[in-house]
Structure formats: structure tokens, C-alpha cells
Amino acid sequence: GENVEQHPSTLSVQEGDSAVIKCTYSDSASNYFPWYKQELGKRPQLIIDIRSNVGEKKDQRIAVTLNKTAKHFSLHITETQPEDSAVYFCAASTPLGGTSYGKLTFGQGTILTVHP
């Protein structure tokens, strides 16, 4: 099955700095790569996603890049703010059930702390 490795496990930055979280995946059939943010005591929520036919996607201060050949993808947060402090999870989806997505395998999570 799919295996997703995420690094680093913890990341501490100063407000205004950039933060980068990296993930690798093992199954070349995976074709959908979302990122979830989980604030303390809350449920995970999708913040950005990318499909395997796209190399980069941006949404305001966050961006995701995908290298299919190397099987890795990254989350980039620019101009970090204290409210960006949370646990971030990457995931990879393998096709199932007649759709291009079906079963998400998550990375181990990164605890991001943004210091004012």
C-alpha cells in the first residue's frame, strides 16, 4: 500500500518568515495530494490540494509543489502569521471505486509554531 513520509515533525519560525514542509510518497498510482491543517483541539480541514497533472498551485500565502518523478511534494507558507500555528498533514490518494481518488494515506504531521 501507499506510504507517506513527512518532514520535519516540528518547525518553529518567526512571524514573517517562510515555512516549508516536505512529503514523499511510494505509490506511483497516487494522483491527488491534499494538505490539511489541524488547529489545537479542532478537526483537520483542507487548505490546499494538487492533482498529479499539475506541478504547482498557489492560494494567497500558501503554495504546493509536486514532483511526480521524484515522488515528493511540498507545502510552502510565506509571510507566516501566529494564526498559522497548527499541525499540518500531507496526504496521498490512490484511485479506488471508479474515481480518480478514494483512499487517503496521511503523513505523520508537522507541528508548526509561528512566534510573534
Added chain:
Amino acid sequence: DADVTQTPRNRITKTGKRIMLECSQTKGHDRMYWYRQDPGLGLRLIYYSFDVKDINKGEISDGYSVSRQAQAKFSLSLESAIPNQTALYFCATAPGTSGRGELFFGEGSRLTVL
């Protein structure tokens, strides 16, 4: 707003007891999932269901069972709870073929097994 609701939100039980965690959703989604969250291990898939008659094991199904009572209801059972099943459990839903792939999570059920 359409949502995913989990009950109970917190439960403390003893080793050997049977426990059921319930999930109901008003999103009209076909696909439902149970994940377990442990610090440093991320979210691991226990079981998933693509419709009422479809049940599939995830990566850590041993010691767990599920029931899909209706499109909107998906329950997780621990037949004989053990301490290493202490964790935060999340139910999640997703649309079927019409969706983009996003999972919608419930608020979580924190289970402690003594």
C-alpha cells in the same frame, strides 16, 4: 450547515469493555471513513465504506469492526478495548464520483482505555 457528528466526544473505559463510536452526517455523502490519530503517527485509516453495502479494511483494522447502518451512519466498535487503543478517533465523509477528493472530518472522539 451540513455536518459530520460524532458521539461520544469523550469516553473513558476499562480494558475488556465493548465500545461503540457513532458517526452521522447530513452532507449526503456516499463515502465514510474512520481514522485514528496518535501523536507522531498522523491519521491512520481503520475502515472505509463507499456505500451501505460496501465495507473495506484500512491499514489498522485489527481489533476494530464497523457497521454502515444507513448512508448517513457509520459506527466503529471495539469489541474488547485495550490500552493501546487509547487515541483520538475521527470519522470523515466524502462525496462519491462527483467530489474533488476532499475529506470532511467530524469533531473527533477521544477514547481512553484504562
